[in-house]
Amino acid sequence: MSAAAEDARIVPVVIVVPPRVLLLDIAGPIEVLRKANLEQAAVRFTVAYVGPSPTAHSSIGLGLSGIAPLPEALPADALVLVPGMADVPIDGIGADGEDYAAAEVAIVQWLTKTIRPGMRLASICSGALLAGRAGLLDGQECTTHHGTVAELIRAAPLARVVENRIFVDSGERLTSAGITAGVDLMLHIVARETSHATALAVARHLVVYLRRGGSDPQLSPWLEGRNHIHPAIHRAQDAIVADPAHHWSVAALAAVAAASPRNLSRLFNDQTGMSVTHYVNQIRIALAHELVTASRLDMERVAEQAGFASARQFRRAWNRVHATAPSRLRREQTPR
Template identity: 35%
Template sequence: MTRVVFLLVPGVHLLDLAGPAQVFSTAAGFGHPYALSYVAEQPRITTAQGLPVAADLEWPSLSPEDLIVVPGWRTTGRPGSPGIGGTVLDALRAHHARGGTVASVCAGAEALGRAGLLDGRTCTTHHDVQEELARRHPKAVVVRDVLFTTDDRVITSAGIASGIDLALHLVAVRHGPAVAARVARQMVVYARRNGDQPQDSVMLRHRSHLDDVVHRAQDIVDARFDRPLRLPELAAAVGVGERTLSRHFTRATGLTPLRYQQALRLERAEHLIGHGATVDAAARSVGFEDPRMLRRLRGRRAA
């Protein structure tokens, strides 16, 4: 069981809070247990949208596997308010020192800055308060125009909807990109990426669509990419004809089902080779009967 503690401050933005909470709650519904807690310095918090929210005053016991998330709050061009007490800052520092992960959404980066967790690390926040965050915390490396950053278990996001991207990233790191893609699909959002890096996963790269037939087909291919999978079998499994599946799949992903499977195999093979496997061993591991096919695919990508 992984515990996710949301630290709430007066004026917290609902989407900064609800977006990540929904991601972890959805992942829990898929069998990846998360326990969500809400902590504040007072028992009742009024959000920026006027909704009162109840919170616990006592912090739960946390392990290094657990996560603290600081959602952002309404600002007037300055991330420096509201007041955050020393006990809260001590809790953030202590959790990170024990090996835990801390994250922020939007102006919540200010809390991490006050705790000294941004010093010498890359971070980001909402574009309205980036300059002020950099001024208040000159040892921080504030990165502009990205969705989120991650640096030594300190993760910050740009704000509002990007908190969903941050949470999906954490789910992908902990449980794999296929789980993150499934969560994104359930939430009817795109599985997006960090703005300053290339897409890292074939699974996520080709999940930015809303075609349910194709998502169901991808679920099957993702789970069985290293085994033979014929188009008639795949089409029957999702309840459509072969031509219909091919047309939908190509339109949604830019690839045929076979090319998608090959891309998954190639990505996994490259990972194995990078960790010391021979080309022949990697080819067999990902399902290629003939290693020459893997060599051809690697050659095409390098060309």
């Protein structure tokens, strides 16, 4: 192991494997973590698989083995991931529910006993039902697959269940909709634990560029314009995302992309549907939004760190995107 890897901050991820587990609920999000470990050295995600049984039958008929017992305790900084379950696996095994109800009860009891305040729990698809039955979503906004929303409302009557969301981040509780939304949720977690640049690199590797944020009805600015596979444009976009405050002229980005300025402008419009300048401003506003809502910096410092020449220029660009002024948005999102 390299010295950099030894110095990395460790994020322990514990996957609870239920019976009839939806295999994509595990494979997709954990592939995000595997790639994130390769993209940067500052944070390392470790993965452990636990469950009520050392083996599990998956939704696609593939058997899983080597599953560790449900532990007595977890690290305080652990991220616990609960994937969903199939009603009927592809081969029909377990469709009658034999022994599976008892395994689900064991998971719910373990979650109730083990997950303490301060610990993060993420669910994918119908995994929210187990978290809900354990009382871990009480008082929280949450979501699940559209086909199990009604069931979650019954299982967790004290939760605020919302529909039509890809994922919901309520701080210690993160829930996502059906199956591939688990990839979106894990990209969100990677961005928060590492950087947007790392999450974008992983999304690019997995070819899942066109994604929405958890509660934003619009496309996330960090991922909008990424639903293409043109390497020169991705190089330019990667450079912008890595340092939004840099003075990114078309000529400077053309050098990064190994294209002429004229060709870069044409390709950028063709591949992203927007101009280079529009994309740069979009990323700067996305960064500014994070600084406004997650810091106490004054608006002049927000403008400077986001790459705007002045607070006035920042506010002008902000008002083209947001209906609420940045100072008012900060007041509205500050707990009373």
